[in-house]
Amino acid sequence: DTGVSQDPRHKITKRGQNVTFRCDPISEHNRLYWYRQTLGQGPEFLTYFQNEAQLEKSRLLSDRFSAERPKGSFSTLEIQRTEQGDSAMYLCASSLWPAPGPRNTEAFFGQGTRLTVV
Amino acid sequence: DAKTTQPPSMDCAEGRAANLPCNHSTISGNEYVYWYRQIHSQGPQYIIHGLKNNETNEMASLIITEDRKSSTLILPHATLRDTAVYYCIVSQTAGTYKYIFGTGTRLKVLA
Numbered sequence: 001d002t003g004v005s006q007d008p009r010h011k012i013t014k015r016g017q018n019v020t021f022r023c024d025p026i027s028e029h030n031r032l033y034w035y036r037q038t039l040g041q042g043p044e045f046l047t048y049f050q051n052e053a054q055l056e057k058s059r060l061l062s063d064r065f066s067a068e069r070p071k072g073s074f075s076t077l078e079i080q081r082t083e084q085g086d087s088a089m090y091l092c093a094s095s096l097w098p099a100p101g102p103r104n105t106e107a108f109f110g111q112g113t114r115l116t117v118v
Numbered sequence: 119d120a121k122t123t124q125p126p127s128m129d130c131a132e133g134r135a136a137n138l139p140c141n142h143s144t145i146s147g148n149e150y151v152y153w154y155r156q157i158h159s160q161g162p163q164y165i166i167h168g169l170k171n172n173e174t175n176e177m178a179s180l181i182i183t184e185d186r187k188s189s190t191l192i193l194p195h196a197t198l199r200d201t202a203v204y205y206c207i208v209s210q211t212a213g214t215y216k217y218i219f220g221t222g223t224r225l226k227v228l229a
Contacts, residue, residue, distance in 0.1 A: 004161070111161050
């Protein structure tokens, strides 16, 4: 297993365009998380899935953002009508829940997709 | 989840131990302390976590005070590749991984 994979790694788009990012979690992980990170700040939670169910969404996730995990495996994050303020690194993480033991509870992060809106 | 406070930056000489402190005075009894680090332009990498006992793995040691209000991450022999931003997070391990990241400590290992 190569870990959490995100595609693309970089995306430049014009303001007003729609963009979609993909995340492939570690294969046996049933939980998947999306975070956003702006320059100089720590990652901020956006939303998470358990299998295909989206269980929580942050207030940061405006109605222009939508995330899906249709078959409980990979996930997509779409941003409609992008704005310059959407420029950030979008991180995906996955974990197994319940964890098999107290030492296997961590979440694993992907390398992120860096979005630049011009 | 409880909030954490970390110094914004620290330097450490290569080969020496790096001791990174974290304050989490509002931690509750069922909350764990997690440490992650983020090397430039990469995703956060898990380092270690603990509840109340000290923990050690191949990467680091975690020392948690008896009152659990603070902790220290120890990198025993820092190398240049340990230069990164280190995040201390308090989270319920049995719940979501809706981590609340602060701004972390930027550790610079000097040759």
